[in-house]
Amino acid sequence: MEKQMQLLWELQEIDAGLDQIRDTQESFAPKLDNIKEDITLLESAGQEYQQELAAKEVERRDLRDVVERFKGLIALSKEKIAQISNNKEYFAVLKELEHNQKSVEKNEVELLGLIEEIDSIKEQIADNDKELATKHEEMAKEEKAITSKIASLERKIKAGGKGRLAKSKEIDELFLRRYQRIRRRFNDAVVAVEKGTCLGCHVNVPPQVYIDLLKGQALMNCPNCQRIMVNLGGADSEK
Ligand SMILES: [Zn+2]
Known part of the structure; x- marks a missing residue:
């Protein structure tokens, strides 16, 4: 084969290798894009959960304060009752005591519900984090796969001797x-x-x-x- 024809043949081999690199990158791109999209969605879901959690924690703190305040009032009423001498005053304080005890019960039930809600948000956060970690692993795996595949294609081209430009200059x-x-x-x-x-x-x-x-x-x-x-x-x- 004429020297020029051989060079053309070798150039074509380099070009085929470059095509393979481009095809590899293109074939991986949609997969990587999908994973990136999933990661973005999971991250924003994670942020929403955190905001929800923070708001519920504030609610819980406020509700605890309310319960403590009613408990304080109950203690006060009990002190008063011990010192009361007339019936009218006694019943008034007793009524107040009952009212405050009911308030404590009602708020404590609400508080329990809130704690359950908080626990469920925390579970959702944990699940979301787990899924996010899996996606990051998947991403790293794909990136590693494409990097090594391209590196091996590049090695193959280099093994053929000169680069494309040097080769084409001889033709x-x-x-x-x-x-x-x-x-x-x-x-x-x-x-x-x-x-x-x-x-x-x-x-x-x-x-x-x-x-x-x-x-x-x-x-x-x-x-x-x-x-x-x-x-x-x-x-x-x-x-
Ligand atoms: Zn033909």
């Missing part, structure tokens, strides 16, 4: 332009011809064209699909 500009034009239509712009058949379109090339190719004439296009043909058999024998 005749006319060849390069033609290669790039054909590659817009076919990823495999440069194809091998085996036993007279173009491996791009699988159509037999005319015998005379094939003979010219075997002779090593550079830059021949398949008459059917226009891909650039290379004679790999020739390349192998050169190696």
Whole structure:
């Protein structure tokens, strides 16, 4: 195979590797976006739970204060009763005592309900945090997977020797332009011809064209699909 054809072939291998990197990134992108979206939703849910919890804690504190105040009044009434001598005053204080005791009962029931609500919010926060941690783990796993996959693709390209720019500089500009034009239509712009058949379109090339190719004439296009043909058999024998 002509040196130029071989360079084109190698350039195509680099381009195929770069395509693979791009495809890998594109294939991972939706997955990463989905996880990111889930994380955002869980984080905002977590913030809402925290705000709800804070508000309920304030309510609980206020309600406890109310209970304590009524308990104080009850203690006061009990002291008073011990010192009372007349009936009228006695019944008045007793009535007040009853009223305050009922208030304590009512508020304590409310307080219990509030504590239950707070516990359930705390459970929801714990569940949310757990789910969030799972999503973060999932994200880290995916990121690690894509990073290692791309790194291995990059290593493969580097193992082929020069980078794309250096390689393309060695190629005749006319060849390069033609290669790039054909590659817009076919990823495999440069194809091998085996036993007279173009491996791009699988159509037999005319015998005379094939003979010219075997002779090593550079830059021949398949008459059917226009891909650039290379004679790999020739390349192998050169190696
Ligand atoms: Zn063809």
